Amino acid sequence: MSAADCEQQETGWGILEDLPGDPMIWVLIFSELAAFGLFLGAFIVARAIHPAMFAAGQATLDAHLAGLNTIVLVTSGWAAARGTAAARAGDKRAARGWLLGAMALGGVFIAIKLFEYAGEIGQGIGLETSSFFTLYFLLTGFHLLHVGLGIVILAVVSRGAEAAGVETGTAFWHMVDLLWIVMFPIIYLVQP
């Protein structure tokens, strides 16, 4: 058995090791993509069955606030990517600064989303208003929980600011970013 084979057996992650960060985070990322994909699929099918109800629900949403949140989250993703680059270069101070910026923008995303929810709830809209709002609150709420979890993960990895840890934390953060990029037009803009 060659030395390479021995090393492969010791780590045990196979081809997942070619990905940036801890392979375990990629198991989580692929699971999350599958779960959100199914969830979005359910939303798309429900809209095809009830186009009028979904059009009415969508018309009450604030697409401009959600668009602003897209810009906030994309900028946060950029800051996280800069943090990874700084950590790889061994500049821990810069890495912490970029990650702090990414977390702060994550906080802004949450604040804007809660403000948006408050406006909708103020109009008397809730989980049981219609199938559209049930799926809307579940999908965006589930995503919002991931933003909160992502901020916690970034806070944890920014303490040591080691390249491997930062790569792992930011991989999760970029997945949260990617999910929103796909969710935003499907929920807020695509016309039934």
Add this chain to the structure above:
Amino acid sequence: MIPDRLDITWIVLIGLALATILVPPLVPRPLFANALLLTLAALKGRRIVLDFLDLRAAPALWRGLVSAWILVVVLFAWLASAVVVLI
């Protein structure tokens, strides 16, 4: 300071996000508007996958898998909306 690939990706993403918001008022026909919105989403997703998730240098299998996820979701969304519009 000369912008690097990360900076350029961020600027492109901001541009595509602004373009996305402008589509509904500028493109009144749902079939085309939806196609444009979902194409913009796929382009943004692809940039995030390649440059932020840093899969540009990763094996094609992983890059393809995540890109395929984006493609399947946006294609399904467009096809479902097209069926509703055309029926």
